[in-house]
Amino acid sequence: MPENDTTEPAGEVPIETVKVLLPLPVPGPYDYAVPDDIDVPLGSIVCVPLGSREVTGVVWDEGGDDVSRDKLRSILDVKDVPPLTSALRAFVSWVARYNVATESSVLRMILRVPEAYDPLPPLKALRRAAGEPARLTPSRSRVLKIMADGLARLPKEIAFQAGVGASVVKGLLKAGVLEEAILPPRRLLPESDPETIGPELSPDQAEAAAMLSEAVDARTFETIVLEGVTGSGKTEVYFDAIARALTLGCQVLVLLPEIALSTQFLARFEARFGAPPAMWHSDVPRRLRRDVWRGVATGDVRVVVGARSALFLPFENLGMIVVDEEHDGSYKQDDGVCYHARDMAVVRASLEEVPVVLCSATPSLETLVNVEKGRYHHLYLASRHGGAELPEVQAVDMTRAGTERGRWLSPSLVESLKVCLDSGEQALLYLNRRGYAPLTLCRTCGYRLACPNCSAWLVEHRHRGRLQCHHCGIWSPRPKACPQCSDTESLVACGPGVERLAEEVAERFPDSRLEIMASDTLMGPDDVAALIRKIEYGELDILIGTQVAAKGHHFPMLTLVGVVDADLGLDGGDPRAMERTWQLLHQVSGRAGREERPGKVLLQTYEPGHPVMHALVTGDREQFLDREKQGREQAGMPPFGRLAGIVVSGTDEGAVRRLAHDLGNTAPRGRGIDTFGPAPAPLSLLRGRFRWRLLVKADRDVALQNALRAWLEPVRLKGSLRLQVDVDPQSFL
Ligand code: ADP
Numbered sequence: 001m002p003e004n005d006t007t008e009p010a011g012e013v014p015i016e017t018v019k020v021l022l023p024l025p026v027p028g029p030y031d032y033a034v035p036d037d038i039d040v041p042l043g044s045i046v047c048v049p050l051g052s053r054e055v056t057g058v059v060w061d062e063g064g065d066d067v068s069r070d071k072l073r074s075i076l077d078v079k080d081v082p083p084l085t086s087a088l089r090a091f092v093s094w095v096a097r098y099n100v101a102t103e104s105s106v107l108r109m110i111l112r113v114p115e116a117y118d119p120l121p122p123l124k125a126l127r128r129a130a131g132e133p134a135r136l137t138p139s140r141s142r143v144l145k146i147m148a149d150g151l152a153r154l155p156k157e158i159a160f161q162a163g164v165g166a167s168v169v170k171g172l173l174k175a176g177v178l179e180e181a182i183l184p185p186r187r188l189l190p191e192s193d194p195e196t197i198g199p200e201l202s203p204d205q206a207e208a209a210a211m212l213s214e215a216v217d218a219r220t221f222e223t224i225v226l227e228g229v230t231g232s233g234k235t236e237v238y239f240d241a242i243a244r245a246l247t248l249g250c251q252v253l254v255l256l257p258e259i260a261l262s263t264q265f266l267a268r269f270e271a272r273f274g275a276p277p278a279m280w281h282s283d284v285p286r287r288l289r290r291d292v293w294r295g296v297a298t299g300d301v302r303v304v305v306g307a308r309s310a311l312f313l314p315f316e317n318l319g320m321i322v323v324d325e326e327h328d329g330s331y332k333q334d335d336g337v338c339y340h341a342r343d344m345a346v347v348r349a350s351l352e353e354v355p356v357v358l359c360s361a362t363p364s365l366e367t368l369v370n371v372e373k374g375r376y377h378h379l380y381l382a383s384r385h386g387g388a389e390l391p392e393v394q395a396v397d398m399t400r401a402g403t404e405r406g407r408w409l410s411p412s413l414v415e416s417l418k419v420c421l422d423s424g425e426q427a428l429l430y431l432n433r434r435g436y437a438p439l440t441l442c443r444t445c446g447y448r449l450a451c452p453n454c455s456a457w458l459v460e461h462r463h464r465g466r467l468q469c470h471h472c473g474i475w476s477p478r479p480k481a482c483p484q485c486s487d488t489e490s491l492v493a494c495g496p497g498v499e500r501l502a503e504e505v506a507e508r509f510p511d512s513r514l515e516i517m518a519s520d521t522l523m524g525p526d527d528v529a530a531l532i533r534k535i536e537y538g539e540l541d542i543l544i545g546t547q548v549a550a551k552g553h554h555f556p557m558l559t560l561v562g563v564v565d566a567d568l569g570l571d572g573g574d575p576r577a578m579e580r581t582w583q584l585l586h587q588v589s590g591r592a593g594r595e596e597r598p599g600k601v602l603l604q605t606y607e608p609g610h611p612v613m614h615a616l617v618t619g620d621r622e623q624f625l626d627r628e629k630q631g632r633e634q635a636g637m638p639p640f641g642r643l644a645g646i647v648v649s650g651t652d653e654g655a656v657r658r659l660a661h662d663l664g665n666t667a668p669r670g671r672g673i674d675t676f677g678p679a680p681a682p683l684s685l686l687r688g689r690f691r692w693r694l695l696v697k698a699d700r701d702v703a704l705q706n707a708l709r710a711w712l713e714p715v716r717l718k719g720s721l722r723l724q725v726d727v728d729p730q731s732f733l
C-alpha cells in the first residue's frame with residue numbers, strides 16, 4: 001500500500017546526501033553527495049558517477065546519517081524532467097516485493113528512454129530583419145519574397161521553399177537581412193478532445209457509464225469489472241469514462257493485449273476523440289517513444305493506449321486505468337521481472353488512488369472470485385448492442401464425422417461453409433497453429449525433425465520453404481532426405497497448420513477469396529489494417545486465422561465460425577487449460593453474427609461431451625465456471641491457493657540439475673506451504689539452455705514472498721546458471 005511519503009524534503013534544511021536507486025544489477029541504492037547549487041526532490045532523475053562510468057538513476061531516499069558527505073561522490077547532474085511521483089516510486093517497491101524481484105530491475109522498466117530526460121532543444125529559425133541586401137541576386141529575391149510575411153522558418157525550409165542553396169540563406173543572415181528567432185519545439189502529439197459526443201447509450205450502457213464516471217470523479221481507488229458479451233458496448237462505455245477523465249484534466253491509461261494489431265480500436269478512438277491516442281508497445285519507433293514518455297511525465301500526453309509495459313510509464317496525473325480483455329494471457333510477462341500486468345494495474349491504481357476498470361466478455365476466474373468476495377465492483381451488460389443475437393453453437397463429433405484422411409474439415413462444416421458463401425456472407429476458420437504442419441516425420445525410420453536448441457518440433461512453413469522453431473526462431477530449408485536414414489521420399493507433414501488448412505479450403509472452394517491471418521503472416525499494423533478493410537468491404541470470403549483473428553474485431557458480414565480443432569490446448573499440465581480454452585473459443589465464437597444476420601459456430605471436437613464443449617454449446621457458463629471454481633478450490637489452486645514457479649536454467653545440464661536438487665533440499669515445506677519438484681521442465685531445453693522446474697504451492701494466508709526470499713536470496717549463481725521466480729505463474733512449460 002502507499003507509503004505516505006508525499007512530503008518532499010523540506011525546503012529550509014537542504015539535503016546533503018541522498019540514496020540513488022540505479023537501474024542496474026547492483027545491491028540497493030547508493031549514497032551520493034548533493035552539490036550545494038542543485039536541488040533534488042525525491043524522485044528526481046539524476047546522473048551519477050559509478051566506477052569510471054556515468055549512470056542515470058533516481059533519487060530514492062534521503063541519505064542516512066551514517067555516511068559523511070565528504071566521503072561520497074557527488075551527483076553530476078539533474079535531468080530536466082519532472083521527478084517520478086511518490087505513487088510511482090511506491091509502485092516500484094510494491095512490484096519488486098510482490099514479484100520477488102529487485103527494485104533496480106523494476107526501475108529499469110521505467111527508465112527505458114534516456115532521450116526523454118532532456119527537453120528537445122529549441123529550434124533555431126530565421127525571420128526577416130530590418131536590413132536590406134546590398135546586392136540582390138535572383139536567388140536572394142526568392143528568399144526575400146518567401147520571408148516577406150515575417151514568419152520564422154527553419155533554414156532548411158527556407159532553402160527548400162525558395163529553391164536555393166543553404167549558402168544563400170547563410171549569406172542573408174550574415175548581411176543582417178535575416179535574423180535568428182527561437183521557435184518552440186514542435187508540438188509533440190495531437191490532443192484528444194473530450195467534448196466530442198459518442199453514440200447514444202442504451203439504458204444498461206448508460207448506467208454502467210454513469211457508474212464509471214462517478215468513480216472517475218471521486219478520484220478514489222476502486223476496481224470495477226465491466227463484463228458483457230462481445231459486442232455489448234463495453235468499449236463505448238469506457239470511452240465515456242475516458243471523456244470524463246479528460247474533462248477533469250486527468251490522464252488515462254488503456255491496456256490492450258495485441259496492441260500492434262488493434263487498428264480497429266485505434267480508428268474508433270480517433271473517431272470519438274478527434275485524435276489518435278499515444279501508443280506504447282515494442283514496435284513504436286524510438287523518437288515517438290521519447291515523445292510519449294516525456295509527454296506522459298510532463299502531463300502533455302493525456303491518453304496512452306499500450307501493452308503491459310505501459311504500466312511503467314511515469315504518469316503525472318493519472319485519472320483512470322482500463323484493462324481491456326483482462327483475462328488475456330498476454331498480460332503476463334514471464335521473462336525478466338515476471339509480473340501480471342492486470343494485477344499490477346490494480347496495484348498501481350490503488351497507489352494512485354484512482355479507479356481501474358477490468359473489461360472482458362469472459363473475465364478470469366481470479367477476477368470473478370474477487371467480485372464474489374466483494375473486493376471488486378461488478379457491472380454487467382447483458383445483451384448485444386442493437387439486439388444482435390449470440391450465435392448458435394454446435395459441436396461436431398469428429399469421431400463420427402467421417403472426415404477424409406489428410407483433410408481437416410468435416411462434411412458438416414463444409415456444408416455450412418457452402419451455405420454461408422452462397423448467401424454472400426463471410427466465414428472464419430479458426431486454427432491456433434501457425435505454418436503448414438506442426439510436425440514433420442520420416443515414414444521409413446520414424447525420425448522427427450526437432451529443434452537443436454529447444455525441446456520442440458520444427459514447424460513447417462511451406463510458403464517460405466522452411467522448417468522453423470516457434471520457440472527460438474531458428475530455421476532451415478526443408479531437407480530433401482531424412483537426416484537419419486537418408487531416405488529421400490519419406491518425409492511427411494503431420495497435422496494441420498493454417499497454411500495446410502488454406503490448401504484444403506482452396507481445393508474445396510476454388511472460387512472463394514481466402515486469406516490467412518496469423519501473427520507471422522501480418523507484417524505490421526498497415527498489413528493488419530489492409531486485411532481488416534478487405535473483410536469489412538466484403539472483398540474476402542473466408543478468413544483462416546490463429547488467435548490474432550479471435551480478438552476484438554468486429555466484422556458485420558461474418559456469420560460462420562468453424563473451429564477446426566476445438567480440443568487444441570486442453571491437454572498439458574496447466575491448471576487453467578480448460579478456462580483458457582473456453583475463453584478463447586467463446587471469444588472466437590463471438591466473431592460470428594455481430595449484426596443483423598444470425599451467426600453460427602461449429603466446434604470440431606473429439607470430445608463433444610467435454611465440459612468445455614458442453615458449456616459452449618449450451619451457453620451455460622455459470623455451471624462451467626462453478627465447476628472450475630470447485631475444482632480449483634478443492635485442489636488449493638489459484639485463486640484459492642497461491643503458486644510460484646521456479647525455473648533453473650543454464651547451458652551445463654549437470655550444473656542445472658545439481659542446483660535444482662540443492663534448491664529442492666532447502667525448499668519451503670511446512671504448514672500451508674509445499675514445494676513440488678525439482679523436475680525437468682516440459683520445455684526442458686530452450687534456446688540452448690537446459691531447464692528444471694520447482695513449483696511452490698501455498699495457502700492464501702501464507703507469506704509466500706517472504707518464504708521465497710528467505711529460500712532464494714542466499715543462492716549464488718555461477719557461470720551460465722539463471723534462476724527465474726514467477727509468482728502467480730500462468731505458464732507451466
Ligand atoms: P464490446 O467492447 O463489448 O465488444 P463494442 O463497444 O465494441 O462492444 O460495441 C460493439 C459495436 O456496437 C461497435 O461497433 C459499437 O460502435 C456499437 N455500439 C455499441 N453501443 C452502441 C450504441 N449505444 N450506439 C451505437 N452503436 C453502439
Ligand code: ZN
Pocket residue numbers: 451452453454456469470471472473474687
Ligand atoms: Zn528452438
